[in-house]
Amino acid sequence: MMEKVILVRYEEIFLKRSNRNLFENRLIRNIRQRLESLGNIRVTCSQSRIYIEIPDEDFDLVEAVERLKKVFGIASLSIVHKVPTDYEIIKTSAVSIVADLLSRYHYRTFKVESKRADKSFPLNSPQLSADLGAHILRNFPRLKVDVRNPDFVFYIEVRESTYLYSEIIPAAKGLPTGTGGRATLLLSGGIDSPVAGWMIAKRGVEVDAVYFHSPPYTSERAREKVVRLSEILSEWTMGMRLYVVPFTEIQMAIHQKCPQEYLTIIMRRYMMKIAERIARNDGSLALITGEAIGQVASQTMESLLVTNSAVSLPVYRPLIGMDKNEVVSIARHIGTYDTSILPYEDCCTIFVARHPATRPSLEKTLDYESVLDEEQLIAKALEQMETIIV
Amino acid sequence: MIYFDNSATTKPYKEVVDLVAKISYEEFGNPASLHSFGIRAERILEQSRKQLAETLKADPEEIIFTSGGTESINMAIKGTAEAMKRSGKHILSTPIEHPAALESLKVLEEMGFTVEMLNVDDKGRIDPEELKRKIRKDTILVNIMMVNNETGVIQPVAEAAQIIKSVNPKTVFHVDAVQAYGKLPIDTRKLKADIISFSAHKIHGPRGVGMMYLRHGTKIRPILTGGGQEKQYRSGTVNVPGIAGFACAAVRKTSQMEEDNRTIRQVRERLIAELKSRMPDQIRINSPEDGLPGILSISFRSVKSEVILHALEQHEIYVSSGSACSSKKNSISHVIKALNIPAPWSDGTIRFSFCGENNEEEATACAQALQEILNTYALSK
Numbered sequence: 001m002m003e004k005v006i007l008v009r010y011e012e013i014f015l016k017r018s019n020r021n022l023f024e025n026r027l028i029r030n031i032r033q034r035l036e037s038l039g040n041i042r043v044t045c046s047q048s049r050i051y052i053e054i055p056d057e058d059f060d061l062v063e064a065v066e067r068l069k070k071v072f073g074i075a076s077l078s079i080v081h082k083v084p085t086d087y088e089i090i091k092t093s094a095v096s097i098v099a100d101l102l103s104r105y106h107y108r109t110f111k112v113e114s115k116r117a118d119k120s121f122p123l124n125s126p127q128l129s130a131d132l133g134a135h136i137l138r139n140f141p142r143l144k145v146d147v148r149n150p151d152f153v154f155y156i157e158v159r160e161s162t163y164l165y166s167e168i169i170p171a172a173k174g175l176p177t178g179t180g181g182r183a184t185l186l187l188s189g190g191i192d193s194p195v196a197g198w199m200i201a202k203r204g205v206e207v208d209a210v211y212f213h214s215p216p217y218t219s220e221r222a223r224e225k226v227v228r229l230s231e232i233l234s235e236w237t238m239g240m241r242l243y244v245v246p247f248t249e250i251q252m253a254i255h256q257k258c259p260q261e262y263l264t265i266i267m268r269r270y271m272m273k274i275a276e277r278i279a280r281n282d283g284s285l286a287l288i289t290g291e292a293i294g295q296v297a298s299q300t301m302e303s304l305l306v307t308n309s310a311v312s313l314p315v316y317r318p319l320i321g322m323d324k325n326e327v328v329s330i331a332r333h334i335g336t337y338d339t340s341i342l343p344y345e346d347c348c349t350i351f352v353a354r355h356p357a358t359r360p361s362l363e364k365t366l367d368y369e370s371v372l373d374e375e376q377l378i379a380k381a382l383e384q385m386e387t388i389i390v
Numbered sequence: 391m392i393y394f395d396n397s398a399t400t401k402p403y404k405e406v407v408d409l410v411a412k413i414s415y416e417e418f419g420n421p422a423s424l425h426s427f428g429i430r431a432e433r434i435l436e437q438s439r440k441q442l443a444e445t446l447k448a449d450p451e452e453i454i455f456t457s458g459g460t461e462s463i464n465m466a467i468k469g470t471a472e473a474m475k476r477s478g479k480h481i482l483s484t485p486i487e488h489p490a491a492l493e494s495l496k497v498l499e500e501m502g503f504t505v506e507m508l509n510v511d512d513k514g515r516i517d518p519e520e521l522k523r524k525i526r527k528d529t530i531l532v533n534i535m536m537v538n539n540e541t542g543v544i545q546p547v548a549e550a551a552q553i554i555k556s557v558n559p560k561t562v563f564h565v566d567a568v569q570a571y572g573k574l575p576i577d578t579r580k581l582k583a584d585i586i587s588f589s590a591h592k593i594h595g596p597r598g599v600g601m602m603y604l605r606h607g608t609k610i611r612p613i614l615t616g617g618g619q620e621k622q623y624r625s626g627t628v629n630v631p632g633i634a635g636f637a638c639a640a641v642r643k644t645s646q647m648e649e650d651n652r653t654i655r656q657v658r659e660r661l662i663a664e665l666k667s668r669m670p671d672q673i674r675i676n677s678p679e680d681g682l683p684g685i686l687s688i689s690f691r692s693v694k695s696e697v698i699l700h701a702l703e704q705h706e707i708y709v710s711s712g713s714a715c716s717s718k719k720n721s722i723s724h725v726i727k728a729l730n731i732p733a734p735w736s737d738g739t740i741r742f743s744f745c746g747e748n749n750e751e752e753a754t755a756c757a758q759a760l761q762e763i764l765n766t767y768a769l770s771k
Binding site for chain 2 (some may be wrong): 155216217219220252292
């Protein structure tokens with residue numbers, strides 16, 4: 001009799017009046033895509049809510065919820081019991097739902113919140129809340145009603161069918177992936193860059209990533225770590241492309257021909273230039289980096305100015321004003337932290353000067369850089385680039 | 391592919407793999423079962439025990455099978471401490487033991503035992519005189535590895551055994567012979583150790599199998615309890631196919647030991663000679679000349695060991711590094727640290743470890759690759 005449905009709520013999409021259909025359709029498409037491997041679901045949309053009807057009892061509801069929590073555009077979720085709009089059935093179902101809830105949580109207080117969309121139902125909303133609340137109290141004498149600060153709220157919505165639920169699971173929020181264009185992330189093995197990519201992806205942007213690989217200075221394990229990070233990110237970004245660019249030769253050339261204290265800054269500029277070429281080729285509209293002001297020598301405002309000048313595409317730096325611990329807490333939330341801190345750090349330190357310039361000048365940088373055969377170095381790196389579909 | 395990482399693990403002999411497969415599939419009985427099918431497995435187990443005991447000139451009764459070197463070492467150290475704690479709490483060891491020993495000793499320290507480290511010289515060798523002075527009435531255990539896994543230095547364990555027994559006959563002497571077995575003769579009638587630890591996969595045997603020699607009369611307390619297999623010392627269903635594979639590998643390895651060692655010595659000498667002629671100023675040999683020929687530790691100036699390792703892997707040459715490089719800290723192994731290798735060298739330490747299946751051409755190819763690597767990646771600034 002009781003059928004389970006996942007109720008999906010979205011908020012921000014409301015704001016986009018003229019584009020609303022586009023956003024809703026995209027969100028529904030993304031939900032379908034994320035859940036299709038779990039079974040035959042039916043996704044419908046009515047009155048600014050999306051309902052996911054699940055095929056049968058065997059459907060892996062827990063996994064479905066975990067996946068949906070990573071779909072941008074969803075504000076919150078509930079697992080809803082759908083029953084016929086018949087007050088006797090509603091009462092029995094309510095009791096069994098509360099019994100299940102009390103077996104899992106130590107709840108003491110509750111309240112009922114009702115919404116009556118079907119005006120032919122005999123009780124109005126306040127009456128329904130009072131009456132159903134009383135029924136629950138009779139069945140669970142240890143519970144108490146608390147309308148101000150209850151341990152749980154029992155929601156009932158009377159429509160053509162009646163929907164009963166008590167838990168509201170917060171989800172990713174943001175905008176549906178694919179509604180915002182494409183951007184290219186400079187992804188390293190660290191904590192910051194995956195977070196930066198995630199923050200831009202949250203705004204509906206499709207994200208691809210570029211990783212610079214410097215064997216033998218960086219190990220195969222460091223590369224695998226980046227692949228793993230892209231896999232974790234791609235659970236949020238609905239898949240992504242990872243470009244692995246061989247970078248050893250460029251690093252060696254810079255090391256041989258440019259002054260020590262400018263190594264890092266020139267290296268960063270090359271990374272930006274290569275990422276920009278890849279981005280333009282993909283129709284990507286911006287670069288994303290995990291830089292924050294003052295985090296390391298290459299991230300002072302002067303350094304950022306110099307690296308920024310290497311490219312003409314906009315560079316998004318969503319972490320620019322954040323502290324490390326703020327970034328870490330997001331990294332934990334999105335699931336990249338434990339992988340980011342694995343100790344397969346590259347040996348790039350060899351290419352880091354003991355005292356890198358913290359206030360590099362653009363003029364000097366351009367001057368030092370001019371000895372390098374930029375076109376040839378970049379062309380060769382791009383030619384040997386590897387593309388991984390994650 | 392050139393595999394110079396035989397101290398990490400070895401390629402199993404083909405006949406070992408075949409035997410393990412055959413016994414796994416055909417003789418899958420549990421040797422503890424009462425029926426005849428179990429008894430067949432038990433027969434294979436006891437036959438293997440006998441063969442392995444023979445390689446050590448030991449009584450089969452003195453052999454206990456384990457899951458490998460780490461388990462044997464853990465049981466030797468923790469099991470002895472538990473069994474002997476009423477006689478004393480003093481333990482002697484060297485600082486260049488395998489982590490399986492050092493970490494076990496750390497646990498004992500936390501439990502209130504006193505662990506004292508013997509000094510080692512710049513080759514990693516202990517001083518028997520110092521050992522003699524340091525053994526006390528309450529010394530319950532002395533723990534020394536026969537061959538160090540990073541440098542190949544050979545400890546005078548037979549002499550140490552005599553000293554220990556003459557000063558305090560009650561002191562238990564544990565020898566970690568994981569790197570030595572099959573490469574140096576081990577005769578338990580001459581080497582008066584009480585406990586010796588072994589591993590199968592270092593001598594072309596299967597992974598996940600090891601053994602412990604436990605001299606008659608030595609008391610240890612088991613660390614795994616359960617069904618009481620292996621005379622109560624090591625509970626758990628006995629890994630008959632693995633043990634048969636171990637015996638097969640051990641018989642072959644010990645019987646061709648001298649021949650293998652000759653080959654290995656040639657490979658080692660070729661590699662050293664090639665490196666000395668190609669880059670005399672850029673190498674420093676850390677292994678003693680009279681060490682185990684199969685282990686050769688060399689430090690390279692001005693290139694970090696991980697860079698060398700990954701560059702060699704591009705040539706399909708596989709080795710180990712004696713130090714790990716990370717941008718956070720330069721973590722040099724405790725062994726390299728104990729040898730006081732000067733700083734410009736210690737960062738670039740590589741361990742080459744050979745087996746009887748390597749050859750001199752491989753050594754030349756390796757030296758050539760190293761020369762290229764040093765020319766390309768040595769960053770002189």
